[in-house]
Amino acid sequence: MDHLDHLVRSGWTRAGAADADLPAHASRWLAARTGLRPASTPVAPGSVAPVPDSALPAAVRAVLGSIVGAEHVLVESPDRLARAGGLSYLDLLRRRGAGDLAVPDAVVVPADPAEVVRVLAACAEHGVAVVPFGGGTSVVGGVSALRGGFDSVIALDLARLDRLVSVDPVSRLAVFQAGVPAPVAERLLARHGFTLGHFPQSYERATIGGFAATRSSGQASAGYGRFEDMVAGVRVATPRGDWRLGTAPASAAGPDLRRLVVGSEGAFGVITEVTLRVRPKPVVSRHEGFVLDGWEAGAEAVRALTQEDVRGAVTRLSDPEETEVGFTMNGGWKTRAVRAYLRARGVREPCLLVIGWEASSAAALRAKRAATLKVLRGAVRLGRPVGEAWRRGRFSGPRQRDALMDAGVCVETLETAAHWSGLSALRTAVTAALTGSLTRDGRRPVVACHISHTYETGASLYFTVLVPRDPADPVGQWQRAKHAASTAITTLGTITHHHAVGVDHAPYLSAEIGDLGVDVLRAVKAELDPAGVLNPGKLIPGPATAPR
Ligand SMILES: Cc1cc2nc3c(=O)[nH]c(=O)nc-3n(C[C@H](O)[C@H](O)[C@H](O)COP(=O)(O)OP(=O)(O)OC[C@H]3O[C@@H](n4cnc5c(N)ncnc54)[C@H](O)[C@@H]3O)c2cc1C
Helix, strand or coil: CHHHHHHCCCCCCCCHHHHCCCCHHHHHHHHHHHCCCCCCCCCCCCCCCCCCCCCCCHHHHHHHHHHHCHHHEECCHHHHHHCCCCCCHHHHHHHCCCCCCCCCCEEECCCCHHHHHHHHHHHHHHCEEEEEECCCCCCCCCCCCCCCCCCEEEEEECCCCCCEEEEECCCCEEEEECCCEHHHHHHHHHCCCEECCCCCCCCCCCEHHHHHHHCCCCCCHHHHCCHHHHEEEEEEEECCEEEEECCCCCCCCCCCCHHHHCCCCCCCCEEEEEEEECEECCCEEEEEEEEEECHHHHHHHHHHHHHCCCCCCEEEEECHHHHHHHHHHHCHHHHHHHHHHHHHCCCCCEEEEEEEEEECCHHHHHHHHHHHHHHCCCCEEEEHHHHHHHHHCCCCCCHHHHHHHHCCEEEEEEEEEEEHHHHHHHHHHHHHHHHHHHCECCECCEEEEEECCEECCEEEEEEEEEEECCCCCHHHHHHHHHHHHHHHHHHHCCCCCCCCCCCCCHHHHHHHHHHHHHHHHHHHHHHHCCCCCECCCCCCCCHHHCCC
16 A cells, blocks of 8 residues: 555654755754764664564454455554554654554554444454554554553554545535545645645644544644634444534534544544535735744734734744744854844844735735734734745654654654633743753753644643753653653643643543543443443543553
8 A cells, every 4th residue: 555655654754864854053053052962873763663463363354354355454564563653752762663662463444434333343342452543643642552451453544534525615514534634635625616724734644534533723723723613523433333413503402522522532433524614715825924022022912913813824923942943943144134133123032923814815915914013013024035934844844853863862842722821831831841851961952832823812832842862761751851741731731732632641631621521531432432442541541541
């Protein structure tokens, strides 16, 4: 299956680090700033993980083959290794040979929703754990092949559920099968003049079903909303049968059960179709860069833009550290000129703000932009080149992860959100927790942060961490830092704004939703998945969810 080959990977890109080398000036800066030394050699590059023999009994394999076709039950090592986890730093480390890697016993690739229902019924009957697998971009352990209490586990790859089922241009609705990757969805919608407007950084790989299962949020969320806001209906396969929800634009028929499915991370059922609200494709767009002096001024400006409803579809504020990292990674005479200009304007702590407007006409865009500029009177304008450079590179950040890992860097991200009144305290606490945990033996972390999803009442915070890898304990180094950050987050914000719970956040869930909330999730799971085969160890805290 050609389209799955790229999933056998040690990194984000097909070619690994070769896709995005680390420029020499960036390596020099990292060495000076973090203490990175050439001695910080990478763990073995490439996929060196051992693949155990498949534990799936031959009789069960035959049953699954009778449902999806024997050729769609894959048991070869590369196919299984390809679905052994997602794309977190720890996932990538494990594929490079550090720590234990959970490998599924088989990959089952059904063709349609009916086959998914039958596969789930068979797995429930035979006691086989099922890990739904979309694009495999989870960064929280969501696609780790955990068995729970079962002897075997399959990855249920949704790649063949790849159709745009229908478009209703009058109601502006489109029904997609769950395995459609985001770029394909956009291409299919463009033929009808529509867009979803959902562009997370994982856009190039993630799927419609994965977005719905994780309550994803894209870079243009200020204009188009979170993915859950786009979901008008869902079709879900459960071990107890097919379930469809969402028949009208609004309803008072009891609690909104779609909300129970969206964000259920494959623990309640497998989403097979999603009905999505679509929007006319914008005719014009424009991205510009601005600089505010200091985090507080920047956050205040973003709050004003949001609460006065004049932000762009993209509204993204970097803190001083992230702005500095961006300047340094770019390098070159243009960056030097920008720095000199900002100094001349008296800016001491530059915070880059990128605004992207979209509209159906040039006049409408001009009006939107004018309203934004009125609120941004105190900002230094850097103009289109800076904004458009961000737009061009908006999916390329992850490519540099491979090169950074090869250079011996621990590189990872985490995210949270809080109300405006508590946002800066949350940023300070998480930065301090990460810095405190990772400053060791001459290693000094870079902890950078940005706001990229804004709401009337608050915003998300997204942290990027760079620190020389601890060669003695690379896995433990990040686990301790993540635990420190998560502990700080539980008192001030949400444990996850858009990455979902997976394995990594499950131990912190009850602090947010209460033990009663966890019991409600357990009760729903028991009803929909009585045998407990669906994605064990994910979402719902339990013995399998100790911090990784
Ligand atoms: C570099 C990088 C950047 C990222 N940027 C963003 C971002 O900007 N915004 C954002 O929201 N997220 C981001 N993510 C996280 C990730 O891309 C999202 O969680 C995405 O929604 C996952 O989609 P996927 O198809 O890859 O799902 P997968 O990773 O395959 O699965 C995610 C979870 O959902 C379950 N699942 C998948 N499909 C289904 C289904 N059809 N039915 C039921 N359960 C299912 C899986 O079992 C798993 O628990 C990023 C990840 C990476 C690696």
